[in-house]
Amino acid sequence: MRVLVTGGAGFIGSAVCRHLVASGAERVVNVDKLTYAGNLASLRAVEAQPNYAFYHVDVCNEHALLDIMRRERIDKVMHLAAESHVDRSIEGPNVFAETNVVGTVRLLCAALTYWSELGADARDGFRFHHVSTDEVFGDLPFHSGFFSEETRYQPSSPYAASKAAADHFVRAWHHTYGLPVVLSNCSNNYGPFHFPEKLIPLIIINALEERPLPIYGSGANVRDWLHVDDHARALELVMTKGRPGESYNIGARAERSNLLVVENICDLLDVRxxxxxxxxxRDLIAFVSDRPGHDRRYAIDPSKIERELGWRPKRGFEAGLSETVDWYLTNDWWWEPIRRERCAGARLGGQRRSIR
Incomplete structure (x- = not known):
């Protein structure tokens, strides 16, 4: 198995690269533009391994992507490269359309050209796995229903809309050109190497620095939390065993309100x-004005991937959150440079946003 992973220096992408390298893939090729959220330090454990390679390439560069596929003799593509922060998409949607939509189309074009050049057996074994989000489905009422693979798309934010558009393009390449694709839509991920502007790492680090712990609105918004290592295992199964043209929802059946998650982190830190x-x-918790268009609830029904591919999460949320808190307490070598760089950028005229 020779896998090209786009966005492999990001949070989920780096977990996938570490997992695939450790599980013995013949070749894991990481392609990443290294935007603010891409961090090669997250790949320190595998960077010297002979079955791992990194290319500093923009996912919008179709010709470079095609060249890499040919040079590395790729037989699987896992597409994770994306702008993914909802607040950023509200403030500046153009880059989300460029990376998430145009970038996906350019990658599809490169993959189609490459796939068309392969022999019959290699064509049959090739897969293009597009990794998406549950946010494409929009808002769920509290205590009512779950997202399934048949749920209608109804994105609320520019980020969710850009991912929904990318999903549609991937399906179009399958139906129009026959490219063997699989898709997956995941719930909120958490775990080690998570960029410090996302909720769980932000709360942990702000708490350690005695800063306010910001929660949108009343904190009642509910998310289904999935440990990133469980997600990486699921993605490998979808990529290798999923049926072409099908999509698979990946969730851990671990719904928690934002307030409860923050309170759990506070309680763990009170002890550790x-x-x-x-x-x-908990005294540092600060409720702030709600995000525009903030969806109330996301909840995944993972029955299909459980039934067809035999996947189950290995970590319960409480154990996974405890491990995550411990990781941030003992791995400041990873997050402190990010924190310093962001704060320095804020002091230099606001050209880079400080973490909120």
Missing amino acids: SPRRSGRSY
């Missing part, structure tokens, strides 16, 4: 790294 004042980290 108590405040000098002796007060609970």
Whole structure:
């Protein structure tokens, strides 16, 4: 198995690369533009392995992508490269359309050209796996229903709309050109190497620095939380065993409100790294104005991937969150440089946003 992973220096992409390298894939080829969220330090454990390679390439560069596929004799493509932060998509949607939509189309064009050049057996074994999000399905009422593979798309944010558009292009390449594609839509991921502007790492690091712990609205919004390593295993199964043309929803049946997640983190830190004042980290919780168009709830029904591919998450949320808190406490070598760079950028005239 020779796999090209786009966005392999990102949070989920780096977990996939580490997993595939460790599981013995013949070749894992990481293609990443290295935007603000791409971090090669997340791949320190595999960077010297003989079955791993990195190319600093933009996913919108169709010719470079095709050249890499030919040179590395790729037989599987896993497409994770994407702009993924909802707040950023509200502030600047153009880059989301460029990377998530145009980038996906350019990658599809490169993959189609490459696939068309292969022999019959290689064509049959080739897969293009597009990794998407549950946010394409939009808003769920509290305590009612779950997202399935048949749920209608109804994206609320520019980010979700860009991913929904990419999903449609991938399906079009299958139906029009016959490219063997599979798709997956996942719930919220968490775990090691998560960029510090996302909820769980933001809360952990802000707490350690005695900063406010911001929660949108009342904190009632609910998400289904999936450990990134469980997700990486699921993605390999979808890529290798999924039926061409099919999509698979990946979730851990672990719904929690944002407020409950933050309170759980505070309680873990109260034990592992108590405040000098002796007060609970919960005292730092600060409710802030809600995000525009903030979806109330996401919840995945993973029955299809459980039934067809035999996947189950290995980590419950409480155990996974505890491990994640411990990881951030013992791996400041990874997140402190990001934090310093972001804060320095904010002081230099606001050209880079500080973490909120």
